[in-house]
Amino acid sequence: MAAVEAITKGVNNINIGDFNGKRNRIQVSNTKKPLFFYVNLAKRYMQQYNEVELSALGMAIATVCTVAEILKNNGFAVEKKIMTSTVDMKEDLRGRPGQKAKLEILLGKTENFDKLMAAAAEEVQIGDGEEQS
Secondary structure: OHHHHHHHHHHHOOOOOOOOOOOOEEEOOOOOOOHHHHHHHHHHHHHHHOEEEEEEEHHHHHHHHHHHHHHHHOOOEEEEEEEEEEEEEEOOOOOOEEEEEEEEEEEEEOOOHHHHHHHHHHHHHHHHHHHHO
16 A cells, blocks of 8 residues: 555656746647647746747747747737757658757747736626626
8 A cells, every 4th residue: 555655646746847847838739739729828828937938840830930929919928039950850650860940939028918918818808798798
């Protein structure tokens, strides 16, 4: 029984979201989630951590650029840093090595981020009230 309790305690102490020390990193895919999922997730991360790092490989780079531009153009974020690199990967089932482009964009909150988020939350509450009446 003590072994089960030790395993349970160990599992409870695992922090899944913090594999490499970056809690505020979003790894963007261009196939798994819709674009505005990442926009809204980035806003939540900025609320929590004051900045967010958007990361993508290969074809998903266009999605990261679009998410960053939406946040910047709507006044939520400012660009802090852009990093590019290539990553060695296995390309296909035969395991041939290849390289993929990688883009990381670090965004920070703007001065009026909190006001914009409050206004957006207020609009949602007003919209919910109208639907219920």
